Amino acid sequence: MSKAPKPRVKSPKTAAKGDVVTIKTTISHQMESGLRKGKDGKLIPRQIINKFEALFNGKQIMSATLYPSISANPYIDFDMKVEEAGEFEFKWFDDNGEVYTKKAKMQLEG
Template sequence: MARTLIKVPATAKRGEVIEIRTLIAHPMETGYRPGADGQVVPRDILRRFTCRYNGDVVFSAELFPAIAANPSINFHTVATDSGTLTFTWEGDKGFTQTESVTITVTG
């Protein structure tokens, strides 16, 4: 399991635009780089990132080999209801990781 860092405000007012910041530890091998033995290191990248807010997709991105290792993905959404934000990273070699955080919406 990869290490993740997720920053979401614990509380927000209804209708407030909130910033969400994510980071995941992943090597992101492009499949083009030669290894120490001269052989090409097999491709191993994250291909998709999705954020769901109470089950509804609020942000998703397709990722490609040019993205940096340990990708940081930051975006904004509107706080509508208290609930759960679920983040899913999908990659090569069957890699899938899902993390969740809760947010309390007032007003």
């Protein structure tokens, strides 16, 4: 099945030192709240992305805890001040224990 969550990230490939850049992220995920009932009348078990984490060169730069009221395909963006070149790593933690990751590189201008 193609139901496997697919992350998407938009981060600058190059930036100048001191710049404030916006990083946009999203992931395809049904964010099942655990409050809905299926056709059989039974509750559909909760399955959401419960945590999001962004790292830069291995150091955490942003993290967020997500709750069941957040809509499907959660979109998160944040700003970062550029100090050095390096690699982003984004992690989405699923209720089922899986972790989806995506990496992106950024270079310094000039």
